[in-house]
Amino acid sequence: MKNIFNVISSNPLFNGISCDEFKKMYPCFSTKPFCYKKNDTIIFSGDTINSIGMILSGCVQIIKEDINGNINILTELSVSELFGEVFVCANINQSPVTVIAAENSEILFINYRKIITSCQNSCTYHIKLIENMLTLIAKKNLMLNRKIEVLSKRSTRDKILCFLDLERGSEKKFAIPYNREEMANYLCVDRSAMSNELCKMRDEGLILFDKNKFEVLY
Amino acid sequence: MKNIFNVISSNPLFNGISCDEFKKMYPCFSTKPFCYKKNDTIIFSGDTINSIGMILSGCVQIIKEDINGNINILTELSVSELFGEVFVCANINQSPVTVIAAENSEILFINYRKIITSCQNSCTYHIKLIENMLTLIAKKNLMLNRKIEVLSKRSTRDKILCFLDLERGSEKKFAIPYNREEMANYLCVDRSAMSNELCKMRDEGLILFDKNKFEVLY
DNA sequence: ACATTTCTGTTGTTTTTACAACGAAGGAGT
DNA sequence: ACTCCTTCGTTGTAAAAACAACAGAAATGT
Numbered sequence: 001m002k003n004i005f006n007v008i009s010s011n012p013l014f015n016g017i018s019c020d021e022f023k024k025m026y027p028c029f030s031t032k033p034f035c036y037k038k039n040d041t042i043i044f045s046g047d048t049i050n051s052i053g054m055i056l057s058g059c060v061q062i063i064k065e066d067i068n069g070n071i072n073i074l075t076e077l078s079v080s081e082l083f084g085e086v087f088v089c090a091n092i093n094q095s096p097v098t099v100i101a102a103e104n105s106e107i108l109f110i111n112y113r114k115i116i117t118s119c120q121n122s123c124t125y126h127i128k129l130i131e132n133m134l135t136l137i138a139k140k141n142l143m144l145n146r147k148i149e150v151l152s153k154r155s156t157r158d159k160i161l162c163f164l165d166l167e168r169g170s171e172k173k174f175a176i177p178y179n180r181e182e183m184a185n186y187l188c189v190d191r192s193a194m195s196n197e198l199c200k201m202r203d204e205g206l207i208l209f210d211k212n213k214f215e216v217l218y
Numbered sequence: 219m220k221n222i223f224n225v226i227s228s229n230p231l232f233n234g235i236s237c238d239e240f241k242k243m244y245p246c247f248s249t250k251p252f253c254y255k256k257n258d259t260i261i262f263s264g265d266t267i268n269s270i271g272m273i274l275s276g277c278v279q280i281i282k283e284d285i286n287g288n289i290n291i292l293t294e295l296s297v298s299e300l301f302g303e304v305f306v307c308a309n310i311n312q313s314p315v316t317v318i319a320a321e322n323s324e325i326l327f328i329n330y331r332k333i334i335t336s337c338q339n340s341c342t343y344h345i346k347l348i349e350n351m352l353t354l355i356a357k358k359n360l361m362l363n364r365k366i367e368v369l370s371k372r373s374t375r376d377k378i379l380c381f382l383d384l385e386r387g388s389e390k391k392f393a394i395p396y397n398r399e400e401m402a403n404y405l406c407v408d409r410s411a412m413s414n415e416l417c418k419m420r421d422e423g424l425i426l427f428d429k430n431k432f433e434v435l436y
Numbered sequence: 437a438c439a440t441t442t443c444t445g446t447t448g449t450t451t452t453t454a455c456a457a458c459g460a461a462g463g464a465g466t
Numbered sequence: 467a468c469t470c471c472t473t474c475g476t477t478g479t480a481a482a483a484a485c486a487a488c489a490g491a492a493a494t495g496t
Contacts, residue, residue: 085356086359086360086363087356087360089352089353089355089356090356090360091353092360116345116348116349116352117345126345127334127335127344127348130334130345130348130349130352133352134307134334134348134351134352134355135307135308135309137307137355137356137359138303138304138305138307138308138355139308140359141304141308141355141358141359141362142305142308142310144359144362144363144366145304145362147366148362148365148366148369151366151370151406152406153406154406154407154408154453155454155482156482156483157482179442179443179444180443180444180445181442181443181444188369188370188372189372189483189484191444192444192445192446192447192484192485193482193483193485195445195446196446196483197482197483198445199445199446211444372483372484373451373452373484374452374453397472397473397474398473398474398475399474407453407454409474410455410474410475410476410477411452411453411454411455413474413476414475414476414477415452415453417476429473429474
């Protein structure tokens with residue numbers, strides 16, 4: 001139980017809230033963690049949702065089925081990451097996605113209403129919680145915006161250039177957190193075509209790279 | 219002043235807050251509206267920001283300059299829309315974008331700290347405000363997710379199919395809020411290529427359309 | 437040390453897209 | 467009725483991407 005508190009209280013959702021404060025709040029808005037076996041479905045598409053899920057251990061996949069029944073893995077989340085927070089905050093009551101345990105997992109469900117509604121405990125904690133939630137979702141928003149900025153580019157080269165611009169702060173040399181396949185996946189282009197384009201750009205003297213280390217020369 | 223209150227209090231940010239309540243809160247978190255002439259810069263890229271902008275009249279453009287100095291119009295916003303809310307909520311202090319008045323405009327700036335910090339006025343108003351803000355940003359988040367889902371598709375046809383699936387609820391016949399050029403812009407593809415693809419899909423018996431009215435046949 | 441797997445770059449072919457240019461239909465305004 | 471303008475579809479060409487298939491290098495496991 002002790003390390004669970006560590007996982008939870010180190011989550012950005014509880015930023016600025018001490019472990020002691022957290023222990024006082026804890027019973028107020030959440031239940032005991034649930035355990036799921038690998039391949040268990042945690043949330044079915046269409047289920048009513050009013051809680052945010054926090055992964056205490058293991059790993060889950062967010063899955064969407066299209067009209068034809070094709071399943072599509074949207075993301076894979078691991079320890080200390082949240083899911084469902086955007087839906088509950090947007091007042092979407094029915095989950096549009098399915099969540100399954102990719103490994104044996106422990107999930108803590110945190111009731112949204114109890115987060116945003118003040119209670120007997122000092123109101124300031126709740127304000128802090130909500131502020132954290134706002135920050136969290138706003139930052140996710142910015143990440144999505146960045147991705148859209150990249151995907152908006154028509155050509156693979158422009159996607160790469162845009163991506164690299166976002167990855168380098170103002171540094172000329174920098175490392176990216178992806179390998180080639182992951183990068184191609186992020187850019188939504190073919191890996192070999194991207195590899196090809198990267199090498200062309202190197203040959204034209206635009207960039208240098210080795211593995212995940214890049215250097216821009218412009 | 220009366221119709222300003224109408225614009226403001228009908229904004230989703232003030233959902234569930236009556237006009238009377240709003241008038242009580244108003245002096246607490248905002249200043250008088252600012253006026254800008256057409257082409258005035260409202261916020262320079264790099265400016266410190268700690269307020270959310272609400273457009274009371276007129277129209278603004280959100281602009282981003284890339285490293286080479288190319289300017290890029292990200293969006294155009296009009297009456298009652300907000301800007302800057304994502305940055306302040308994500309604790310981004312320096313604006314990464316430039317905001318200019320596309321027409322003569324009146325802008326109300328609402329201080330973020332004063333929204334999320336409780337004051338002498340009943341705390342419940344603030345809770346409601348923050349909840350609205352959360353809902354607002356979470357919904358924007360969902361919109362961005364939808365756009366990414368579309369842009370992730372490799373081919374124009376798949377983009378179109380994905381887009382149409384999102385636009386139709388479960389209806390076979392539906393109207394989209396774009397003309398061809400706007401739709402192509404949303405899908406980030408060439409208009410004529412998209413038009414071409416749409417007609418192929420019609421000829422193959424996949425869809426029917428007339429102007430902005432579509433019908434899916436699958 | 438060896439076998440195996442993963443990662444990356446390369447090449448050639450086929451398919452798709454972008455781009456430019458044009459024509460037809462319909463609306464708005466005079 | 468006429469022009470002007472916007473919207474939409476069509477065509478051909480050139481460029482780019484997807485795809486498949488393979489080869490070398492590096493990392494991993496035994």
